[in-house]
Amino acid sequence: MSVRRTILVTGASRGxxxxxxxxxATDGDHVLVHGRAPSEALxxxxxxxxxxxxxxxxxxxxxxxxxLEGEIESHGAPYGVVLCAGLxxxxxLVGMSDRDWDTVxxxxxxxxxxxxxxxxxxMIQRRAPGRIVxxxxxxxxxxxxxxxxxxxxxxxLIGATKSLALELASRRITVNAVAPGLIATDMTSTMxxxxxxxxxxxxxxxxxxxxxxxxxxxxxxxxxxxxYITREVLxxxxxxxx
Numbered sequence: 001m002s003v004r005r006t007i008l009v010t011g012a013s014r015g016x017x018x019x020x021x022x023x024x025a026t027d028g029d030h031v032l033v034h035g036r037a038p039s040e041a042l043x044x045x046x047x048x049x050x051x052x053x054x055x056x057x058x059x060x061x062x063x064x065x066x067x068l069e070g071e072i073e074s075h076g077a078p079y080g081v082v083l084c085a086g087l088x089x090x091x092x093l094v095g096m097s098d099r100d101w102d103t104v105x106x107x108x109x110x111x112x113x114x115x116x117x118x119x120x121x122x123m124i125q126r127r128a129p130g131r132i133v134x135x136x137x138x139x140x141x142x143x144x145x146x147x148x149x150x151x152x153x154x155x156x157l158i159g160a161t162k163s164l165a166l167e168l169a170s171r172r173i174t175v176n177a178v179a180p181g182l183i184a185t186d187m188t189s190t191m192x193x194x195x196x197x198x199x200x201x202x203x204x205x206x207x208x209x210x211x212x213x214x215x216x217x218x219x220x221x222x223x224x225x226x227x228y229i230t231r232e233v234l235x236x237x238x239x240x241x242x
Contacts, residue, residue, distance in 0.1 A: 009034060077119065083112060140155040172227075199240070
């Protein structure tokens, strides 16, 4: 009988993160469902998946360290990590506030360091294969009007992913990024309608994707079948950005 894998999914309470947590649980994994704070949505996905709840702000380095070191001390290092927590604060650069820039970079890009720094060494010390999947965005590859901060953070994640993959390859821990395009979530529902329509015109498949489309891609990169794939960026965008 195979050992049940434990996988941490940050930002698991809604949207893409929730779809990933649900898919992994369906595959038989034990999911650590993360949210910034306790919520009905987080309790709901924990109940659905049978997973354990972790709450901390990924932008808060000390909170991440404390929560994750406590998790490792009690339950050991996870097999895999999916970094999905993120946010947007859209607007043209000339009107962007310091707070909008800092909050997006601290959460989306800073969260990479804050979450993985306490986890990587314990994952290495397991002396077993592992998986890290980072949710970037097609905006990080090609940019997007009104999202200079968001695109910068997601482009930074791609560079960080590729670099960490080199550091961990000999340890049998793969590190890959998934770059979704326009996905129908609460986050994209608040997009400027004109920007939304412009993006739709550029998508060869002429539709927005679903959170489940991204979850399928993440599940593959976490699977045994992806053991020889690392340092890659898989776009899930209906042909956009390919």
